[in-house]
Amino acid sequence: MSPTLPGVDSPLQPSQVQSLISFLEHEAQPMIVLDPDYNILAANTAYQRQFGSVDQPYIGQKCYRISHHYDVPCDQAGEHCPMKKAQEMRGPDRVLHIHHTPRGPEHVEVELRPILDQRGAITAYVERLSVVRSASARPSDDGLVGRSPAFNLALAALQRVAPSMLPVLLLGESGTGKELFARAVHETSERASGPFVVVDCSGLTETLFESELFGHEKGAFTGATTRKPGLVETAQGGTLFLDEIGDIPLAMQVKLLRLIESGTYRRVGGVETLHANFRLVAATHKPLEQMMAQGLFRQDLYYRISAFPIQLPPLRERAEDIALLINSFLQRAGAGKRKLTIDAGALTQLQQRAWPGNVRELRNVLERARLFADDGVIRVEHLPAVPDGQLRAPPMPRHADSASPAPIAATFGGTRAELAAHLGISERTLYRRLKAQGLA
Numbered sequence: 001m002s003p004t005l006p007g008v009d010s011p012l013q014p015s016q017v018q019s020l021i022s023f024l025e026h027e028a029q030p031m032i033v034l035d036p037d038y039n040i041l042a043a044n045t046a047y048q049r050q051f052g053s054v055d056q057p058y059i060g061q062k063c064y065r066i067s068h069h070y071d072v073p074c075d076q077a078g079e080h081c082p083m084k085k086a087q088e089m090r091g092p093d094r095v096l097h098i099h100h101t102p103r104g105p106e107h108v109e110v111e112l113r114p115i116l117d118q119r120g121a122i123t124a125y126v127e128r129l130s131v132v133r134s135a136s137a138r139p140s141d142d143g144l145v146g147r148s149p150a151f152n153l154a155l156a157a158l159q160r161v162a163p164s165m166l167p168v169l170l171l172g173e174s175g176t177g178k179e180l181f182a183r184a185v186h187e188t189s190e191r192a193s194g195p196f197v198v199v200d201c202s203g204l205t206e207t208l209f210e211s212e213l214f215g216h217e218k219g220a221f222t223g224a225t226t227r228k229p230g231l232v233e234t235a236q237g238g239t240l241f242l243d244e245i246g247d248i249p250l251a252m253q254v255k256l257l258r259l260i261e262s263g264t265y266r267r268v269g270g271v272e273t274l275h276a277n278f279r280l281v282a283a284t285h286k287p288l289e290q291m292m293a294q295g296l297f298r299q300d301l302y303y304r305i306s307a308f309p310i311q312l313p314p315l316r317e318r319a320e321d322i323a324l325l326i327n328s329f330l331q332r333a334g335a336g337k338r339k340l341t342i343d344a345g346a347l348t349q350l351q352q353r354a355w356p357g358n359v360r361e362l363r364n365v366l367e368r369a370r371l372f373a374d375d376g377v378i379r380v381e382h383l384p385a386v387p388d389g390q391l392r393a394p395p396m397p398r399h400a401d402s403a404s405p406a407p408i409a410a411t412f413g414g415t416r417a418e419l420a421a422h423l424g425i426s427e428r429t430l431y432r433r434l435k436a437q438g439l440a
């Protein structure tokens, strides 16, 4: 290991690196010391335990090589490099990256702090890493999975806001994972050990909404034979998730606003003022700003709930995640039973669909397909026909060397009969499918 730092005024001496690492030893989080030329100078025990691998020595190696298997710094490989930013700002920078770890790819939060000498020159950096538990970058049995840039952007926002008490507004089409994200916000917050209470605001009438949310006293209305706590009370010390907040009728919006602003409420038929203690997460697929302009959503409520909006990407904008999602769902469906797999033709077709129903639709298509996959392999013939206009890209460009992402059909240079055989379907089925997609 060489602590000689070319191009900086006052490189860290080996004894200084040693002092630094003995200081970092007391940190429970994995930490490494880097020189300004990306070389790893030292690592604490927590790092060695979580990220060290006996087959791959890391001291003296470039950080981008160890964490990303890149040959060039992250910014030259199309990613944000925290060292560049920390150098420019002369202060800490934090990013979410996917790192190679001994367990496989993982989302890791990286915080880089420069160490400055008396003259303000950067002598080294301390990097702190924490594995993100709210989502998985490899197939997983539960929770959020994803690793595309669009997904990572939403995840990075979640990681930022979760530890605070700020309300979160999740925006996205149906089936994009709003409820899963809401749960992940809760589980990543200090309230994780408290309750997570879901309120489905769609289809609740005004009176029902009020008694569901605030509870009611005995005798408050016909049928109220006992006192019933509301969902706000149930969420005490935890998180209240208002799903489809855009569906709340205007008359109820004012009651919700009062609850959020004052932190107090009364049960229906009650006189006692109760104090609420929840963190608010709301979600909608509706255009709230537009609804506000049309007078359908209260402006004051909107500004209360929208302090931290997170836009969840539709599946068609994160097609890179489709294989990972499929592998996760097949792993979940096959747990304890026979192993399920998917062949290349079917995978390619699923990667090219437009998915108006997003991840929920993908999961349902796989649920159905596995019932037809007698030998445990999902093939194109087990998938429902693609509805008109629901392909993101043509599945069969004319030339095998097309520049579009290489779907199996695109790389197929043979005849239609050969392609049908290759996909394991009859020529007639292939013709029917191509016709359904306007390609024959």
Ligand SMILES: Nc1ncnc2c1ncn2[C@@H]1O[C@H](COP(=O)(O)OP(=O)(O)OP(=O)(O)O)[C@@H](O)[C@H]1O
Residues within 6 Å of the ligand: 143, 144, 145, 146, 172, 173, 174, 175, 176, 177, 178, 179, 180, 181, 243, 285, 325, 359, 360, 363
């Ligand atoms: N990133 C993801 N990783 C794994 N599963 C996901 C992901 N996103 C969504 N899902 C799955 O897709 C389905 C729909 O997700 P969810 O109910 O969270 O979506 P939603 O946006 O709340 O939908 P809606 O607006 O219709 O209520 C669920 O089964 C969920 O587990």
